[in-house]
Amino acid sequence: MDDAAPVLSTADLTRHFGMVKAVDGITVEIARGALVGIVGANGSGKTTFLNLITGYLTPDRGRIEFMGRETTGLPPRAVTKLGIARSFQVPQLYTGLSVPPRVAEGLQILERFGLGSYADRPVGQLAEGGRKLLDIALSFALRPRLLLMDEPTSGVSIDDKGPVMDTLVGVLRQSDVTTIFVEHDMDVVQRYARRVLVFDNGRVIAQGETGRVLADAEVRKAILGHA
Amino acid sequence: MAGTRRWPAPMIALALFLVAPLLAPGWIVFVLTLALAKFMAVLAVALFLRGGLISFGHALFYAIGAYAVGFAVKWLGVADAVLLAPLGAVLAAGVAALVGLIMARYRGVFFAMLNLGVSMILYAGLLKFYWVTGGTDGIGVRSPTYLGLAPPREVLRTAFYYFTLVLAGMAVYIVYRFLASPVGYFMKALGDNEVRIEYQGESVRRVMYLTYVLSGGVAGLAGVLAAFAVGHIVPEYAYWAQSGEFVFVALLGGYGTVPGPLIGSLAFEFLRTYASKYMPEAWQATLGVIMLVIIMFLPGGLWTFYAAVAGRARRKSEGLARG
Numbered sequence: 001m002d003d004a005a006p007v008l009s010t011a012d013l014t015r016h017f018g019m020v021k022a023v024d025g026i027t028v029e030i031a032r033g034a035l036v037g038i039v040g041a042n043g044s045g046k047t048t049f050l051n052l053i054t055g056y057l058t059p060d061r062g063r064i065e066f067m068g069r070e071t072t073g074l075p076p077r078a079v080t081k082l083g084i085a086r087s088f089q090v091p092q093l094y095t096g097l098s099v100p101p102r103v104a105e106g107l108q109i110l111e112r113f114g115l116g117s118y119a120d121r122p123v124g125q126l127a128e129g130g131r132k133l134l135d136i137a138l139s140f141a142l143r144p145r146l147l148l149m150d151e152p153t154s155g156v157s158i159d160d161k162g163p164v165m166d167t168l169v170g171v172l173r174q175s176d177v178t179t180i181f182v183e184h185d186m187d188v189v190q191r192y193a194r195r196v197l198v199f200d201n202g203r204v205i206a207q208g209e210t211g212r213v214l215a216d217a218e219v220r221k222a223i224l225g226h227a
Numbered sequence: 228m229a230g231t232r233r234w235p236a237p238m239i240a241l242a243l244f245l246v247a248p249l250l251a252p253g254w255i256v257f258v259l260t261l262a263l264a265k266f267m268a269v270l271a272v273a274l275f276l277r278g279g280l281i282s283f284g285h286a287l288f289y290a291i292g293a294y295a296v297g298f299a300v301k302w303l304g305v306a307d308a309v310l311l312a313p314l315g316a317v318l319a320a321g322v323a324a325l326v327g328l329i330m331a332r333y334r335g336v337f338f339a340m341l342n343l344g345v346s347m348i349l350y351a352g353l354l355k356f357y358w359v360t361g362g363t364d365g366i367g368v369r370s371p372t373y374l375g376l377a378p379p380r381e382v383l384r385t386a387f388y389y390f391t392l393v394l395a396g397m398a399v400y401i402v403y404r405f406l407a408s409p410v411g412y413f414m415k416a417l418g419d420n421e422v423r424i425e426y427q428g429e430s431v432r433r434v435m436y437l438t439y440v441l442s443g444g445v446a447g448l449a450g451v452l453a454a455f456a457v458g459h460i461v462p463e464y465a466y467w468a469q470s471g472e473f474v475f476v477a478l479l480g481g482y483g484t485v486p487g488p489l490i491g492s493l494a495f496e497f498l499r500t501y502a503s504k505y506m507p508e509a510w511q512a513t514l515g516v517i518m519l520v521i522i523m524f525l526p527g528g529l530w531t532f533y534a535a536v537a538g539r540a541r542r543k544s545e546g547l548a549r550g
């Protein structure tokens with residue numbers, strides 16, 4: 001597969017909930033190896049977009065292609081098997097269970113995420129930052145080609161955001177996984193994302209190199225939300 | 228050191244099971260055999276309880292195993308335990324493979340009651356087609372042969388005890404392998420977070436289905452052994468109260484582990500034996516009180532009690548070693 005071909009592309013991706021146009025005709029391409037941030041106000045459709053790509057929701061309209069293959073309408077487990085993994089805004093963990101057996105090098109991966117000492121301890125003992133990391137580690141352990149992270153630092157204390165992101169980006173740099181992460185903390189996006197997609201009311205209103213896009217006044221207004 | 232500390236309990240248990248018939252009177256060997264047989268059905272139910280699912284219909288598979296023996300004896304004149312044990316288990320697993328297609332879609336109350344419903348259909352059939360099944364009279368089962376060999380009269384009971392012990396050991400091994408496998412792991416996770424299971428690339432329905440088939444087969448094996456042990460089978464094998472008993476015993480012993488159901492089955496069968504002798508009227512009430520006590524004070528079952536004591540002993544010995 002040639003390097004220039006996008007890993008992920010969507011065309012006119014649309015999902016409405018009644019009157020709410022959660023995702024409204026999104027057409028994007030994500031280049032291989034990219035680390036892309038998605039920003040946008042609360043309710044602008046970021047999570048819904050991830051839910052559509054991973055098959056948790058089916059689109060009303062539009063098309064999703066992953067590595068040149070149409071994945072529209074496939075259920076999460078099929079999408080996962082093709083190589084897309086995701087983490088969740090609210091960590092989705094198994095309480096009381098430690099690392100799943102499917103995670104072949106489970107312990108090594110936990111160590112890379114700085115969670116080595118938690119391999120055989122119940123999940124309940126982890127603080128929020130650790131839960132976020134474990135949630136991401138579970139996804140990462142599937143050796144995806146594309147990793148989607150939904151607000152990896154939400155619920156993480158301000159002091160811990162930097163360390164959590166540093167750990168994440170450190171691990172990601174050593175692999176060639178393409179990453180999209182939703183984040184509404186502008187500082188985090190500025191620091192870690194090369195490119196951003198700006199969501200507003202289910203549409204992508206701007207995209208491109210992070211510094212340049214976030215400098216735009218219209219964009220800043222959209223991200224902070226409409227009064 | 229760690230190894231020598233970890234091994235004794237199962238080793239001692241195994242040794243006790245091995246020598247029991249040499250030391251204990253016949254009636255104890257009988258109760259032990261029945262407890263070991265039913266333990267497998269309890270284990271089958273526990274596979275689902277771990278995942279937060281309760282089945283009030285596993286007597287279905289238990290009865291299929293038992294009636295496989297009954298029909299073989301009655302219609303074919305075959306009473307070979309070595310032949311009928313796998314046959315009964317496979318038949319039960321086969322039915323589970325059919326019924327499981329439906330069950331794998333349901334959770335919670337629906338799963339519990341659908342299982343109950345299907346088992347009651349079998350129960351009604353066993354009553355109705357009495358010319359085949361013997362109806363409420365049931366079917367008498369004679370002592371088994373082993374690959375055609377009939378043990379001498381004096382050791383019949385002992386022989387069957389050891390046969391049951393070996394099969395229980397095999398069932399335990401298979402269940403352990405299952406619990407250590409990804410499907411076993413996800414079955415436990417199922418009560419926790421189905422969304423994440425799908426996002427681990429595993430099909431929740433497949434996990435349910437495979438567990439159901441295994442569970443049915445193991446419960447069927449229990450039925451085969453119980454039929455031989457008791458020597459008489461009746462439609463009550465399929466009755467919902469029997470299913471309820473399996474759930475009860477799983478809670479009594481603790482369903483989170485393999486030893487839990489074993490401890491529960493032993494406790495239950497001995498309790499029943501004593502109760503039917505000394506307080507036949509108060510038996511049901513006794514069960515009720517025990518269940519109350521377990522749920523209120525030992526929600527992990529009798530097993531937690533053992534685990535706590537063993538844990539304290541271990542900490543103590545480690546403390547001494549470090550001392």
Ligand SMILES: Nc1ncnc2c1ncn2[C@@H]1O[C@H](COP(=O)(O)OP(=O)(O)O)[C@@H](O)[C@H]1O
Pocket residue numbers: 017020021022040041042043044045046047048049
């Ligand atoms: N399952 C759902 N049912 C109904 N409305 C939904 C559902 N999921 C999201 N929405 C609505 O769609 C919009 C976008 O939500 P979401 O994608 O979660 O936004 P974000 O992640 O950007 O905060 C919101 O108005 C939200 O209320």
Ligand SMILES: [Mg+2]
Pocket residue numbers: 046047048089
């Ligand atoms: Mg969101």
